[in-house]
Amino acid sequence: MPDSMPALPATPDEATRQTRIRLTINDTPHDLSIAPRRTLLEVLREDLSLTGAKPGCEMGNCGACTVLLDGEAVYSCLVLAIECPGHTITTIEGLTRDGQLHPIQDTFVQYDALQCGFCTPGQVLALKSLLDRNPHPTDDEIDRGMAGNICRCGAYPKIRAAARALARQQP
Amino acid sequence: MPIRIITTHLEFEGQVSEQRVVIEGDEPPVWGPDAALSIVGTPQPRVDGRERVSGVAEYTYDVRLPGMLIAVGLRSPHPHARVTRIDATRAEVAPGVRAVYTRFNAGDFLHPDNERPFFGEELPYAGDLVALVVAESRAQASDACALIAVDYEPLPFVIDPEAALQPDAPHVILTRENNGLSDEYPKTYERGDITRGLAEADVTVEVRFETPAALHNSLETHGATAQWDGRTLTIWTSTQDVYGSRRQVASALGLMHNQVRAIKQYMGGGFGSKFGTHSSGMLAAYAAYKLGRPVQYMLSREEENLCTGHRSPTIQTYHLGAKRDGTITAIDLHAIANVGATGGWFPPVSMVAKEMYQCPNVRTVDEGARTNLGPFAAFRAPGVVEGTAGFEVALDRLAAALNMDPLEFRRKNYAPEHQAMERPYARKLLLEAYDLAAERIGWATRDAEERRYPLGRDGHLRRGVGMASQMWGGDGGPPAQAIAKLLPDGTAVILTGTQDIGTGTRTVLAQIAAEELGLPLEHVRVELGDTEFGVFSPGSGGSMTLSSVGPAVRMAAVEARKELLEVISQLAEAPTDAIELRQGAVFSRETGKEMGTIASFLDQLDGHEITAKGMRGPNAEGMTVRTFGVQFAEVEVDVGTGEVRVLRVVACHDCGRIVNPLTFSSQIEGGIIQGLGFALMEQRIVDDRLGIPVNANLENYKVPTIRDVPEIEIIPLDRPNIHANTLGTLGAGEPPIIPTPGAIANAVAHALGRPVDALPLTPDRVLKLLNQEATV
Structure with missing residues (x-):
């Protein structure tokens, strides 16, 4: 009982269907020519070698690919790169300035709010988005704000502790 | 020297x-108890924390080499099929494609450990590999995959382990005589006389307990990037075992060990599933060797959940007997583990039944069943998490039948020596751990009215407290x-x-x-x-x-x-x-x-x-070195919705000297949280008519998020075990996950006043339990 030959036409060569866009990432403009179907995650990693955003599920479940779009945490696997011109994109690479860790990053290290670290860039950015919006979140607001980022190692208690410490320190 | x-x-x-x-x-x-240490034993943030929080740490998935090609796999949609024809001509000429490998041009590439071809003619589970496309980009490789035409001859399949063990069951793999794991199984262990033990008992219980297939879901999938420069095959591989990877790659490609270099700097989780190099990494090495260009093959989440392993589902049937005074006289266990189509060993489900509590009459039968599902792989204390859950639940049933306090019952049957090996333990602090943790959780008041019914008898919330013991090696x-x-x-x-x-x-x-x-x-x-x-x-x-x-x-x-x-x-x-x-x-x-x-x-x-x-010097002879511990869990069940919330877990584990209290506590917390997932939400769901796993993703396969996490209280013992090794330290990776599901299951049974017979305790299962007669 042979399966039928797939009827799908060959997808057009990526090279012939490119769109030119300018993406502003970590305050730096990048001029790119990309296929419209490509996600922001793919473009960050494959074209710009910004590999801090991780592919964990590529269907918007795990949060490992979290970046900030105009300050809001988004799953970059669910955002098309062509949606992003004119917006401000911040990746984990943009948080460390002149070799200095951002206070959230530093607090994550001090509290051991990470284990394997694969989800950590996404966790850090999700927390930044939360604290920028709400500098003194309650414990429940922290849990709700961070619930979109899976940590399979289970660093949650220490992510929680780091977030609570930051919420107390914020001006 | x-x-x-x-x-x-x-x-x-x-x-x-x-x-x-x-x-x-x-x-x-x-380093004995009096060793004066100033850095060991102090909490230290990770020395590589900075790399991990800043996105600089290079995981296998992040390796990018000039000229690197990307591989994408085409996998079988059938639970059991024979590949009769593959037409890859359109894929081969698709843009960017550099190679398409199938059984017809790469069928002689064999896995060095089991000599199975990477591309088989017979595909014994949905998700087995049919073809691999290597292209300049992932998009091009994916597009070309859709152009491969495959003729499958579907074959009879079986996914239920008990059905698979029936004499007339379909053959999971055609060339095997039956669906048993191997000629060694079923494997029986016996001491004393089980018949006599059951006859001597004043009270007996029979408990059937089922555990699900849990998927590791390491956030970084399996895979590798490989490069062959004509002299050295370098493989960056997401592995728990670089030396094992080197041996496998050298053996598979016919290279010498000094021609293969395996690198793993950072890894996004493994939890037991990443020993050696997975077939995906071996194929990256194969393609790089053939094409002379770097090749990366990282699995998709769906592939990850179909073909890289899982905690094997078990069916555990216990017959336990005890005297009226609480002395256990008989432990009889029949344990079936579903090892999937190509699983290679039996997870030690019966280890705790043999050893954890004192009993002269014990019989365990291990039976491995092959089914048309992906192979199982080690998953953080494989077999022992499942076995502890089943056994500790069965013990609570026996304690209830005796009308005895579950903790008192366990103390009564404390095993001072390794009964199966008839030799002493190097150290066992379990009784002390019971005391400390019971005090902390408030075991004495667990039956208090106001604690069990926080909203009163008429409210929709019930609370319960349960416990389970833990043992493991780790020296x-x-x-x-x-x-x-x-x-x-x-x-x-x-x-x-x-x-x-x-x-x-x-x-x-x-x-x-x-x-x-x-x-x-x-x-x-x-x-x-x-x-x-x-x-x-x-x-x-x-x-x-x-x-x-x-x-x-x-x-x-x-x-x-x-x-x-x-x-x-x-x-x-x-x-x-x-x-x-x-x-x-x-x-x-x-x-x-x-x-x-x-x-x-x-x-x-x-x-x-x-x-x-x-x-590392030799191990101590004549004794068994173990970690022992206990966890208590307090849960709240909504009897209207069936939802279970874990409120608190108290953990006390003897892992010898604690080198770094900060990372030690992270290990304990992480184990408990994975155990909580196994107890309440994690399960691979298979459509039994189609033989296809339907939740091979992170959308419908549920893992804990931060909102599921209870208060976790760790009582550290932190005393060197001088028989373990020169540090006095034992591992802390697996001990903390072992007792969590059993403790939660017993807490839910306590809250509901009804026995629990399977995991995970999802709302639908809890509602079903509520509709049964109360017997606990």
Whole structure:
């Protein structure tokens, strides 16, 4: 009982269907020519070698690919790169300035709010988005704000502790 | 240093094996309870924390090489089928495609461990590999996959393990006579007389308990990037075992070991599933070798959840008997584990039933069933998490039948010796752990009205408290090697071949070396995860990394310190025993005065580096070294919705000396949270008519998020176990996940006043339990 030959036409060569866009990432403009179907995650990693955003599920479940779009945490696997011109994109690479860790990053290290670290860039950015919006979140607001980022190692208690410490320190 | 070959015993994931290993030199004496340590035993943030929080850490998925090609796999949609024809002509000419591999052009590429082809003619589960497309980009490879036409001849399949063991069941693999794991199974263990034990009992219970297939779902999928330069095959592979990877790749490609370099610096989780290199990584190596270009093959989440392994589902049937006074007289267990189509071993489901509590009459029957599903793989205390859940639930049923307090019942049947091996435990602090943890959870008031019914008898919430004991190995063993190098500026590099799989191995090894070398922690750098520059270490698993490699690092540091003291002694014209090293400086023991920094002495020599080797010594003979522990859980059940919320977990585990209390607590918390997922939400769901897993993703396969996490209270014992190894340390990776599901299941049974017969305790299952007659 042979399966039928797939009827799908060959997808057009990526090279012939490119769109030119300018993406502003970590305050730096990048001029790119990309296929419209490509996600922001793919473009960050494959074209710009910004590999801090991780592919964990590529269907918007795990949060490992979290970046900030105009300050809001988004799953970059669910955002098309062509949606992003004119917006401000911040990746984990943009948080460390002149070799200095951002206070959230530093607090994550001090509290051991990470284990394997694969989800950590996404966790850090999700927390930044939360604290920028709400500098003194309650414990429940922290849990709700961070619930979109899976940590399979289970660093949650220490992510929680780091977030609570930051919420107390914020001006 | 003179060498000697010795025979030692190593227990790995419940299996004891005899090993012949080379021992060189002598290990330093064990750090006993009185050892004065200043860095070991203190909480230290990870030495590589900065890389991990800043996005700089390079995971296997992040390796990007010039000219790198990307591979995408095409996998079988059938639970059992034969591939009769593959037409890849359209894919081969699609844009960017550099190769398409199938059974027709790569059928002779065999896995070195089981000699199964990577591309088989017979595909015994949905998700087995049909073809691999290698292209300039992932999009091009994916597009080309859709152009491959495959003719499948569907074959009869079976996915239920009990059905698979029936004589007339479809053959999971056509060439096998039956669907048993191997000729060794069913495998029976017996001591005493089970029939007599049951006859002597005043009370007996029969309990059937089922556990689901849990998927590891490491956030970084399996895979590798490989490069062949005509001389060396380099593989960056997401593995818990770089040396195993080197051996496999060399063997599969017919290369010599010195032509293969395996690298794993950072890994996004493994939890047991990443021993050696997965077939995806082997195929990356194969394609790179054939094409002469770097190739990356990282699995998609769906592939990950179909073909890389899972905790095998079990069906456990217990017959237990006890005297009226609570003395257990009989333990009978029949355990079926569904190992999938190609699983290679039996997870030790019955280990705890044999050993955990005192009983003269025990019979366990292990039965491995093959089914048309992906192969199982080790998953953090494989078999023992499942076995502990089932056995501890069954014990609570027996305690209830005796009208006895569950904790008192366990104390009554405490096993002071290893009954199956008839030898003593090196140490067992379990009774003390029971006392400490019971006090903390408030065990004495668990039946209090106001605690069980927080909203009153008419409210929709019920609370319960349950507990489960834990045992595991984790004392490590040889072979494991390390090299300590002291550089002219007084800093140190530790070289070893182990890997840091996220547990904090780099940090604890640096602490051990800094302690012995008298250096500040930041002056010690640990290099690992690379077969080219490391020295042999075993795979990271069985909670044995620190307890195997740590002593080797310690010995290397001690040997390097001896040479350093000799150098300083000759330069300073002072006897070695008059000198002391602390925080990178040299002190006179007599006056206490600083004589200069270590660097100031080494600097007087022209470029001398001190290099010393250390090796893990043999294990103690005549005794069994174990971690023992206990967890108590308090849960709240909404009887309207069936939702279970874990409120608190109290954990007390004896893992010997704690090298780093900060990362230790992270391990305990992480284990408990994975255990909570297994207890309440995690399960692979298979459509039994189609034979297809329907939730091979993170959308419908539920893992805990931060909102599911209870208050976790850890009671550290932190006492060196002097029989374990020269650190007095045992592993903490697996112990914390072992008792969590059983403790939660018993807490739910307590809350509901009804027995629990399966995991996970999803709302639908809890509602079904509520509709049954109350019997507990």
